[in-house]
Amino acid sequence: MLKSLKALSLGTVLVALASTATAGDAAKGEKVFKKCQACHAVGDGAKNKLGPHLNDLFGRTAGEIDGYKYSNAMVKAGEDGLVWDMETTRTYLAKPKAMIKGTKMAFAGLRKDADLDNILAYLATYSEDAGNGSEQSEAPSQDSGSQVAAASASTDPFAAAASNTRDDGVFGLGRIALAEEVAAWDIDIRPDGQGLPEGSGTVADGEVLYTDNCAMCHGDFGEAVDRWPVLAGGHDTLTDDRPEKTIGSYWPYLSTVYDYVRRAMPFGNARSLSDDEVYAITAYLLYLNDLVDDEEFELSKNNFLDIRLPNEENFIADDRAEEAHYAEKGEPCMTDCKPGPVEITMRARILDVTPDDGGDDNAGVGAVD
Amino acid sequence: MTETKDKGTPSLSRRSLLKAGLASGVTAGAAGAASAARAAGDPLIMEIQDWNRYLGDGVDAAPYGLPSEFESEVVRRNVPWLTADAVASINFTPLHELDGIITPNGLCFERHHGGVAQIRPQDHRLMINGLVDTPLVFTMEDLKRFPRENHVYFLECAANGGMEWRGSQLNGCQFTHGMVHNVMYTGVKLKTLLEEAGVKTNGKWVLPEGADAAHMTRSIPMEKALDDCLVAWKMNGEALRAEQGYPLRLVVPGWEGNMWVKWLRRLEVGDQPWHHREETSKYTDLLETGKARRFTWVMDPKSVITSPSPQMPVSHGKGPMVISGLAWSGNGRITRVDVSLDGGQNWKTARIDGPSLSKSLHRFYLDIDWDGSEMLIQSRAMDEHGFYQPTKNELRAARGENSIYHNNGIQTWYVHKNGAVENVEVS
Known part of the structure; x- marks a missing residue:
């Protein structure tokens, strides 16, 4: 049933659902779900991630997925009889912490009714139980082949033109990029402010946006959940045994924050924030890092370059070649190279963090980036 | 050495026990077989085996051939504790299982910042903009009409061995050194593409950008861009694997892997570096003094x-x-x-x-x-x-x-x- 449902076009599912409890649009819901997918998976082979998988959500008792470690609050809710359906899921997603105090889901909730309608419709496409308690009629199977063919046949009007040759250039290959095409892709920003768009946003606005879009991974105060990047704090830790490299303690330029949030965040829903929203989130990150202290502070294109990050001066050029082991060495030693007998000073097996090696439950130190 | 002698035989890891045990089993078996052979001959020789008698699969059993079923241990592996999520994570090439210098495509380690983008080549575009005479857009078809070259280069993640800074930690060269692979690339020189657009005299840096959800960017000095960088679409003779940037990736020979932007969709020419996230917050080398080196591009011997x-x-x-x-x-x-x-x-x-x-x-x-x-x-x-x-x-x-x-x-x-x-x- 699950498979056959998914095999149907989304349109068909909508028809089936239109007669039931929700007026949601599953295709739009798929977009809303991008807010969730950093933590939740749904669909073929979906596994538990930071949150439990959401296949066959409707009809599921709260806290019942084996192998997922729920909050005590969620387990208790299940024991008290909470079953996920359209109604209960809607209430939860609107304000998770209001419904289940102590839930570990950091997500603040979906504020728009339309988003709630749409995401419920989307989740219903992966649930055998439609979530409205009534028997769902088996929608007739529809050959979607023609639609797929139509989609791929809708050719890009520029594709043909792009393969023609130009009159100038060494080979005359490619075509001239239109100004609006360059504008659509060229969103990069430099420390000198080149590329900053018009716009502004306040710390207060940023807090709301951050809570909705960022806190589930980066923590309410930028302290980070699990191994997601820490964004705030860490002042004066760069010479410690365990330095904490945050925007405030390490990053040299504020432009990097704006550029990166705009190009790659929120994780799993890149390019979804408006320029004003990115200004607001950037302002809030300054606030979390104690670099501004006024909640009414407004960051804009006009005052952006006034802000300097404290660690800017501590970046230096690559001088590896001057290190003693490169600069002062002659021919490598071949015999009797060490003053005394060679001793083992450290062994990996003491720590035992090698995967598939009995050490799977242990975490080592270090990072790849 | 004395330390271990005092402690007696060290306990072995499960994997090496398995391997050593298996191997010594084979050795014992072989020794047994050898003595048996003296008596009655090795049964693997004396008896007719199934594969000696019955027919095997025909030619099209695997239209795209895969390794022998007996090589199922030869796979990339990751270190789950290292990253928060598999979408922005890394796995490692099984160097210990390989020989020669070429890494098979399916074993090249993966590093993604927003998962593997799946792009139909017909839907892919490469744009060149910024300080150029003519901003251009290329299709994949256009790119394949430029003169092309083949080169074998290693790609090493700058963080290869990053877990070993504080001391030996992982038992296996797959994990300590496996963020490297070596592949023959086919592509057009970056220089050729830049010349096609015409770099202005003040164009000193190039910013490659990926089409994936991470929109990866790095600043590359023009000198390197015009030297040996390639814009490649083939690895070891076949199309790039999706996880290696299909349909198009940048090749930056000898320099840290993070700069080899996958799913390459744009090259911008500028007069200054951009100082983006992957060259400030990441891929800068914090020293004991609290200072940090940046733009440490070259991978050392x-x-x-x-x-x-x-x-x-x-x-x-x-x-x-x-x-x-x-x-x-x-x-x-x-x-x-x-x-x-x-x-x-x-x-x-x-x-x-x-x-x-x-x-x-x-x-x-x-x-x-x-x-x-x-x-x-x-x-x-x-x-x-x-x-x-x-x-x-x-x-x-x-x-x-x-x-x-x-x-x-x-x-x-x-x-x-x-x-x-x-x-x-x-x-």
């Missing part, structure tokens, strides 16, 4: 013994043994690899075998007659500019332990009498 190694213990007892490994340098060719059997006290020059190409992996061998005693084996690579690998302690003395990136220190494997191998550090 490095080597590792791939066999024996913790995942590839010695199964055959004393006698002839092949010590095999890989060496590479972002500066050019490897001219020499020395191997030590006694923890760096004495060295012998190993034999480099196969092609010796600039900025490519090199395969080296040292053929020894093992007397069955404990060994502390190391390798030390030297490149054509005379740079050779420092010890890990020399690196720590110069940089501290928080650099994460560019750890090219000499690796030590402790080979036990029973053939098990361990990742250790020595005085």
Whole structure:
């Protein structure tokens, strides 16, 4: 049933659902779900991630997925009889912490009714139980082949033109990029402010946006959940045994924050924030890092370059070649190279963090980036 | 060495036990078979086996061929504790299982920042903009009409070995050195594409950008861009694998892997670097002083013994043994690899075998007659500019332990009498 449902076009599912409890649009819901997918998976082979998988959500008792470690609050809710359906899921997603105090889901909730309608419709496409308690009629199977063919046949009007040759250039290959095409892709920003768009946003606005879009991974105060990047704090830790490299303690330029949030965040829903929203989130990150202290502070294109990050001066050029082991060495030693007998000073097996090696439950130190 | 003797035989890891056990089982079996052979002959020879009698699969059983079912252990592996999520994570090439210098496409380690983008080649565009005479858009078809070249280059993540800065931690060269692969690329020189657009005289830097959800960007100085960078669509003769940037990736020979932008969709020319996230917050090398190096692009000379190694213990007892490994340098060719059997006290020059190409992996061998005693084996690579690998302690003395990136220190494997191998550090 699950498979056959998914095999149907989304349109068909909508028809089936239109007669039931929700007026949601599953295709739009798929977009809303991008807010969730950093933590939740749904669909073929979906596994538990930071949150439990959401296949066959409707009809599921709260806290019942084996192998997922729920909050005590969620387990208790299940024991008290909470079953996920359209109604209960809607209430939860609107304000998770209001419904289940102590839930570990950091997500603040979906504020728009339309988003709630749409995401419920989307989740219903992966649930055998439609979530409205009534028997769902088996929608007739529809050959979607023609639609797929139509989609791929809708050719890009520029594709043909792009393969023609130009009159100038060494080979005359490619075509001239239109100004609006360059504008659509060229969103990069430099420390000198080149590329900053018009716009502004306040710390207060940023807090709301951050809570909705960022806190589930980066923590309410930028302290980070699990191994997601820490964004705030860490002042004066760069010479410690365990330095904490945050925007405030390490990053040299504020432009990097704006550029990166705009190009790659929120994780799993890149390019979804408006320029004003990115200004607001950037302002809030300054606030979390104690670099501004006024909640009414407004960051804009006009005052952006006034802000300097404290660690800017501590970046230096690559001088590896001057290190003693490169600069002062002659021919490598071949015999009797060490003053005394060679001793083992450290062994990996003491720590035992090698995967598939009995050490799977242990975490080592270090990072790849 | 005395320390371990005092503690008696060390306990072996599950994997090496499995391997060593299996291997010694084979040895015992072979010995048994040998004695049985004297009596009645090896049954594998004396008896007709199924594969001697019955027909195998026909030619189209696997339209795209896969490795033998008996090679199922030869796979990329990850270190789950290292990252928060598999979508922005890394896995490792099984170097211990490979030989020669070419990495098979399906075993090249993966590093993604927003998962694997799936792009229909007809839907892919490459834009050149910024300080150029003519901003251009290319289709994949356009790119394949430019003169093209083939080159073998290693790609190494700057963080390869990053978990070993504070000391030996992972038992296996797959995990300590497996963020490297070596592939023949086919593509057009970046220089050719830049010349097609016409770089303005003040164009000093290039910003490549990926089409994936991470929109990866790095600043590359024009000198490098015009030197040996490629815009590639083939690896080892076939299309790039999706996880390696299909349909198009940048190749930045000898420089850290993060700059080899996958799913390449845009090249911007500018007069200054951009200082983006991957060259400020990440891929900068924090020193003990609290200062941090930036733009540390070149991958230093490095080597590792791939066999024996913790995942590839010695199964055959004393006698002839092949010590095999890989060496590479972002500066050019490897001219020499020395191997030590006694923890760096004495060295012998190993034999480099196969092609010796600039900025490519090199395969080296040292053929020894093992007397069955404990060994502390190391390798030390030297490149054509005379740079050779420092010890890990020399690196720590110069940089501290928080650099994460560019750890090219000499690796030590402790080979036990029973053939098990361990990742250790020595005085």
